[in-house]
Amino acid sequence: MTYPRAFNHIGLSVPDVDAAFKWYTDVLGLYPIMEPTEIARDDSAIGIMCDDVFGESWSKFKICHLATADRIGIELFEFPDNQTPENNLEYKKTGIFHFCITDPDVEGLAEKIVATGGKQRMPVRSYYPGEKPYRMVYCEDPWGNIIEIYSHSYELTYSAGAYQD
Secondary structure (H helix, E strand, O other), X not given: OOOOOOOOEEEEEOOOHHHHHXXXXXXXXXXXXXXXXXXXXXXXXXXXXXXXXXXXXXXXXXEEEEEOOOOOEEEXXXXXXXXXXXXXXXXXXXOOOOEEEEOOOHHHHHHHHHXXXXXXXXXXXXXXXXXXXXXXXXXXXXXXXXXXXXXXXXXXXXXXXXXXX
């Protein structure tokens, strides 16, 4: 039987996990679960799991764990020799290109993101101008990870046919 599953977490790569941990807690208000910790290759359970995921060429990385108000996890990883892509919005490539946060003050959060080193990629837009207060905007954290902000929940925004005229 197929049924909807709960979203658990997403992992993001950043060049400075300590700075990102502070930014994600201070700016996005995420709840800290585990502060930045270094993981080194060894025979522990986590070391073996990392061998499975990264292959045997990895040596160490830093990681921390955060959570949203609705208990969705965000893992931040700092790998040695982290590389920032030239184009951080390669939407034509397969893979995750953004994640979304819900905040009724879309404009205020976008301003806070910009004031703390991030970017606002577009003006705040309305899905139903003059009808419903559903708004959204795309931003970036200071390391180029794309963050979309919705004023309302995903279900409310799309259940009314956001793309229909």
